Amino acid sequence: MRRICVFCGSSSGNDPVYAEQAAALGKLLAERGIGLVYGGASVGIMGVVADAALAAGGEVIGVIPKHLMRVEIAHADLTELHVTAGMHERKAKMAELSDGFLALPGGAGTLEELAEVWTWAQLGLHHKPIGLVDVADYYRPLREFADHMVAEGFLRPQHRDLIFIDPDPVALLDAFESYEPPTVAKWIG
Numbered sequence: 001m002r003r004i005c006v007f008c009g010s011s012s013g014n015d016p017v018y019a020e021q022a023a024a025l026g027k028l029l030a031e032r033g034i035g036l037v038y039g040g041a042s043v044g045i046m047g048v049v050a051d052a053a054l055a056a057g058g059e060v061i062g063v064i065p066k067h068l069m070r071v072e073i074a075h076a077d078l079t080e081l082h083v084t085a086g087m088h089e090r091k092a093k094m095a096e097l098s099d100g101f102l103a104l105p106g107g108a109g110t111l112e113e114l115a116e117v118w119t120w121a122q123l124g125l126h127h128k129p130i131g132l133v134d135v136a137d138y139y140r141p142l143r144e145f146a147d148h149m150v151a152e153g154f155l156r157p158q159h160r161d162l163i164f165i166d167p168d169p170v171a172l173l174d175a176f177e178s179y180e181p182p183t184v185a186k187w188i189g
Helices: 017-029 044-057 087-097 108-122 139-150 168-179
Strands: 005-006 035-038 060-065 079-086 101-103 130-133 161-168
Touching: 005 017, 005 087, 005 108, 017 035, 017 044, 017 087, 017 168, 035 044, 044 060, 060 087, 060 168, 079 087, 087 161, 101 108, 130 168, 161 168
Parallel strands: 005 035, 005 101, 035 060, 060 079, 101 130, 130 161
Antiparallel strands: none
């Protein structure tokens, strides 16, 4: 793993544990020599994870669409900052630069980014590991919903299991090291 893309909120959330865990993840990536690829903002837990990785001497690459540069306040002190024409180009660039994906807590944008890389993995468009840092059981409802999709016949168990879920980012990164993508077709029935 040379670089991990981290999807996360441009807000900080209501519980300080979200920022604490974002800082811990940024530091962990730097300590392991893994570069951080993220949305390029200096605000919310996006800014926290980037600042922590930078403070620990890590590589931090931001990718931000031109229209969000002022709204999300682009981080000024990154190793690299890529400015894209729009959101689709942003996600493609983040995926291109990364060897795997982690999601910290976040809102609709985080969920959308996660859903896209999960779908791409399901379709075989990439073979990179995906993990959720399940801070304070944040992703429990998503786990339950994925189980519901399997139970209702809309998702194969192997595709639900494309996403590693653990509150411990060390465990997730360790799982990433031995990741083997499944070789099951997407279509059911």
